[in-house]
Amino acid sequence: NAGVTQTPKFQVLKTGQSMTLQCAQDMNHEYMSWYRQDPGMGLRLIHYSVGAGITDQGEVPNGYNVSRSTTEDFPLRLLSAAPSQTSVYFCASSDPAGGNTEAFFGQGTRLTVV
Amino acid sequence: EDQVTQSPEALRLQEGESSSLNCSYTVSGLRGLFWYRQDPGKGPEFLFTLYSAGEEKEKERLKATLTKKESFLHITAPKPEDSATYLCAVRYYGNNRLAFGKGNQVVVIP
Numbered sequence: 001n002a003g004v005t006q007t008p009k010f011q012v013l014k015t016g017q018s019m020t021l022q023c024a025q026d027m028n029h030e031y032m033s034w035y036r037q038d039p040g041m042g043l044r045l046i047h048y049s050v051g052a053g054i055t056d057q058g059e060v061p062n063g064y065n066v067s068r069s070t071t072e073d074f075p076l077r078l079l080s081a082a083p084s085q086t087s088v089y090f091c092a093s094s095d096p097a098g099g100n101t102e103a104f105f106g107q108g109t110r111l112t113v114v
Numbered sequence: 115e116d117q118v119t120q121s122p123e124a125l126r127l128q129e130g131e132s133s134s135l136n137c138s139y140t141v142s143g144l145r146g147l148f149w150y151r152q153d154p155g156k157g158p159e160f161l162f163t164l165y166s167a168g169e170e171k172e173k174e175r176l177k178a179t180l181t182k183k184e185s186f187l188h189i190t191a192p193k194p195e196d197s198a199t200y201l202c203a204v205r206y207y208g209n210n211r212l213a214f215g216k217g218n219q220v221v222v223i224p
Binding site for chain 2: 004031033035040041042043044045048050058090092094100101102103104105106107108
């Protein structure tokens with residue numbers, strides 16, 4: 001029972017490099033989202049998707065892109081990494097998109113930008 | 115202005131010393147309030163959902179309650195394995211987003 005799977009678990013990038021954080025869920029959830037967690041800041045929403053082909057911005061979207069071509073996958077792209085993007089990133093899913101159920105989280109990706 | 119405020123930020127308890135964590139929210143039109151537990155290096159793990167004032171949920175030593183403006187997570191006779199950060203999140207009518215508080219870091223000393 002995999003739930004929400006994030007890869008990689010750890011990543012170090014140099015400033016200006018690009019990378020994609022992967023997120024996959026096997027629960028057929030419509031709603032998926034990306035958060036970043038920084039000390040003293042709590043979880044902040046970056047981008048979210050209410051279904052395949054539909055994405056929207058959260059509260060801190062700058063510097064990040066997303067796409068949703070399938071129900072299962074919701075990758076997060078950093079086009080040109082900056083030290084300010086050093087953080088722990090969590091992907092979450094819930095179902096249905098218009099419902100009121102709990103979100104399930106992945107184990108996180110710890111990203112360091114040097 | 116933060117939509118969700120949790121207090122205290124950090125709490126040290128002796129094993130068996132009961133206490134309560136607070137989560138207050140400022141926006142009206144609450145669809146649901148969620149409590150999560152997060153261990154170091156792990157993702158948040160769901161504990162409870164509360165939907166209306168007066169509702170209570172229990173799980174082992176944890177009990178969550180909800181009023182019109184705040185929720186409490188009561189920890190009764192805590193054990194060291196209850197040490198974690200407890201996160202509160204709210205969902206409002208009009209969207210499916212979860213707004214999180216900054217968490218309550220709890221350490222239970224044997």
